[in-house]
Amino acid sequence: MRERWLTAWGVGSAAFGAASVLAPLYAVTLGAGPAALGVLAAVAALAGAPGAVVVGRYADRTGRRRSVVVAGLLVTAAALALTPFPGSVPAVIALNGVVWFASAAVAPVVTMLVVDRTPESGWAARIGTLNAYQGWGWVAGLVIGVVWTGVGATVGAEFAASLGFTVDGVQLAQETLFGASALIALLAAALCAYWLPPDDPVSLPPSAARRITRTVFEGGQGFRAGYLALAPARLYWATRSLSPREFGRRFTPSLAGYYGAAVLFLAGFQVFWAPLPAFLTGVSFGSEAVFGLYLVNSLASAALYRRVGEASTRRDPRLLQTGALGVRALAFPAVALVAGAVSAAEGFVALAALLAVVGATWAVIAVTASAVVAALAPRELRGEALGVYTALTSVAGGLGSVLGGWLGARSYLLAFGVAGGLVAAGALLVVARR
Numbered sequence: 001m002r003e004r005w006l007t008a009w010g011v012g013s014a015a016f017g018a019a020s021v022l023a024p025l026y027a028v029t030l031g032a033g034p035a036a037l038g039v040l041a042a043v044a045a046l047a048g049a050p051g052a053v054v055v056g057r058y059a060d061r062t063g064r065r066r067s068v069v070v071a072g073l074l075v076t077a078a079a080l081a082l083t084p085f086p087g088s089v090p091a092v093i094a095l096n097g098v099v100w101f102a103s104a105a106v107a108p109v110v111t112m113l114v115v116d117r118t119p120e121s122g123w124a125a126r127i128g129t130l131n132a133y134q135g136w137g138w139v140a141g142l143v144i145g146v147v148w149t150g151v152g153a154t155v156g157a158e159f160a161a162s163l164g165f166t167v168d169g170v171q172l173a174q175e176t177l178f179g180a181s182a183l184i185a186l187l188a189a190a191l192c193a194y195w196l197p198p199d200d201p202v203s204l205p206p207s208a209a210r211r212i213t214r215t216v217f218e219g220g221q222g223f224r225a226g227y228l229a230l231a232p233a234r235l236y237w238a239t240r241s242l243s244p245r246e247f248g249r250r251f252t253p254s255l256a257g258y259y260g261a262a263v264l265f266l267a268g269f270q271v272f273w274a275p276l277p278a279f280l281t282g283v284s285f286g287s288e289a290v291f292g293l294y295l296v297n298s299l300a301s302a303a304l305y306r307r308v309g310e311a312s313t314r315r316d317p318r319l320l321q322t323g324a325l326g327v328r329a330l331a332f333p334a335v336a337l338v339a340g341a342v343s344a345a346e347g348f349v350a351l352a353a354l355l356a357v358v359g360a361t362w363a364v365i366a367v368t369a370s371a372v373v374a375a376l377a378p379r380e381l382r383g384e385a386l387g388v389y390t391a392l393t394s395v396a397g398g399l400g401s402v403l404g405g406w407l408g409a410r411s412y413l414l415a416f417g418v419a420g421g422l423v424a425a426g427a428l429l430v431v432a433r434r
Helices: 002-029 034-062 065-082 089-115 122-164 169-195 205-216 224-240 244-250 253-273 276-282 289-313 317-339 344-376 377-410 411-432
Strands: none
Touching: 002 034, 002 089, 002 122, 002 169, 002 205, 002 276, 002 377, 034 065, 034 089, 034 224, 034 276, 034 377, 065 089, 065 169, 065 205, 065 253, 089 122, 089 205, 089 224, 122 169, 122 205, 122 253, 122 289, 224 377, 253 317, 253 344, 253 411, 276 317, 289 344, 289 377, 317 344, 317 411, 344 377, 377 411
């Protein structure tokens, strides 16, 4: 029965995977520029924290876990279905924020469900299984986006022409993909309602929450997408056991220095990602090509997670992370330089290679971040320290998104160059923590 509900959650993750690229692409189709995409990404990043903490605490206190998961998927389905109707960029930004609020709200709850009635020795394996299901679901959503927008743009325009109408095939494909994604989320809600165990009013004791915090951070790395989906769960479990007074008393200068480095490189990541859909569309890539490039990025991360995890046990994770950050710092501006120097066909291959490199470096950064924070934090406060790091990803991501959109409106090369500079500065501070 457990595996069946995990399949249902994987189906829901496909809707989130498709929406992750579809929303910014549709905003560009409606006329959004890089600045608007920066706001869209910032709203999505900042909406997750209250969703995870507030709804997670509600589900843990009341035991209404199945109800929360089903409600989150229903809210997602409604937001996706409504997105095309207003036909405005502000509506896309607002409804996309609702989608990622719902996603973050459900994330800690599915973690509660996956470890429920499982011995502690099996928690890491169960969380790893959860990460794999949602990672594969996310990738499936990207694949659906590639096929739907590639075939739908042509077929939809031809069908409309046969009826005597003239439509924008690209916009039609995107709008119908919102509808398809909503149906996928609706299907996931129905399957979860049928397969999830009944609501349990028993709340986890604080001691169990602290142990789950450690397990969530140390076990079950998966896809880049799976890591992002797990981030709200990490934030919830860390804040669940956080003692601000004790954490402040034991806060160390080395840990503060690493947090400063993290703010720089995490903001740099979003300075690059926020305006990227507008940039790719501006260099004549269609929606299917953009979905394909994001798919390459996710698969490159997936291919290296396990190997990086093994390598980080044999080598200094700070050096591994510094190397990955250095490569990213060079790859970000290279994206703008390569796209403007070659033909469309060659440009796709070159950008796919660069984004594969970016994806590979994410696997290193994601895996080593927990190890670096754990090494710098006092042993008793490692869970709380990791939670603060996770919170920084939302804050720095929001700030970086706005900055990236603002810079991209002036020059993509400037935006991607600043992104690389922030990441390089963060890398220097990381290596200084040795």
